[in-house]
Amino acid sequence: LHSPMYFLLSHLSLADICFISTTVPKMIVDIQTHSRVISHGDCLTQMSFLILFGCMDGMLLTAMAYDRFVAICHPLHYPVIMNPRLCCFLVLVSFFISLLDSQLHNLIVLQLTCFKDVKIFNFFCDPSQLLRLACSDTLTNNIVMYFVGAISGFLPISGIFFSYYKIVSSILRVPSSGGKYRAFSTCGSHLSVVCLFYGTGIGVYLGSTLLPSPRKDVVASIMYAIVSPMLNPIIYTFRN
Numbered sequence: 001l002h003s004p005m006y007f008l009l010s011h012l013s014l015a016d017i018c019f020i021s022t023t024v025p026k027m028i029v030d031i032q033t034h035s036r037v038i039s040h041g042d043c044l045t046q047m048s049f050l051i052l053f054g055c056m057d058g059m060l061l062t063a064m065a066y067d068r069f070v071a072i073c074h075p076l077h078y079p080v081i082m083n084p085r086l087c088c089f090l091v092l093v094s095f096f097i098s099l100l101d102s103q104l105h106n107l108i109v110l111q112l113t114c115f116k117d118v119k120i121f122n123f124f125c126d127p128s129q130l131l132r133l134a135c136s137d138t139l140t141n142n143i144v145m146y147f148v149g150a151i152s153g154f155l156p157i158s159g160i161f162f163s164y165y166k167i168v169s170s171i172l173r174v175p176s177s178g179g180k181y182r183a184f185s186t187c188g189s190h191l192s193v194v195c196l197f198y199g200t201g202i203g204v205y206l207g208s209t210l211l212p213s214p215r216k217d218v219v220a221s222i223m224y225a226i227v228s229p230m231l232n233p234i235i236y237t238f239r240n
Helices: 004-021 024-033 040-073 075-081 084-110 127-132 139-172 177-210 214-239
Strands: none
Touching (some): 004 024, 004 040, 004 084, 004 214, 040 075, 040 084, 040 127, 084 127, 177 214
């Protein structure tokens, strides 16, 4: 349990707990009290923490992909490369990049001074929903927000793809089918979580822009903000 993979997994679990805690308690209170009201300040706070921990999930999954790459492609150097100092560095970098992404989204939304409606068709404050309600022209803000979102999403996905390209190339060189299965089985849990997280995340992010549909947005958001973090520990528990 003191191996680098479990060190990163513990921080992924913490990020998942914080991520789900930004939306679910408020949703439960709204259901119990039949009041779906949130102040502007609370909305911005919820949005900031949601993006912070959501982005941190993606960054930590990238760090875990790198861990699997080193473990399979450079097994003899694994204890030297993935030392405790590097693991702490990867977690800190993940946090600060996520914090920067969160604050950039916050600054974009703070530029909005008036709204044509006060109803958000979701159970949490989403920056794309807030921009859609703005009275002023938000084309520039939309471009900046989606550019920032694309960069913060593209970099982790690129790192994961590169790691798995190297992993697959290394596994294919293993002569026995049993050796290939053992090597790939160490990545199965991580690959499942990556597909679940990015599949639903990209659906929420692009769906709200390309095919605006309140009902579909809510369903995709539930998968992204509730189901995905809930399934992560179950997936890793099966592996153990």
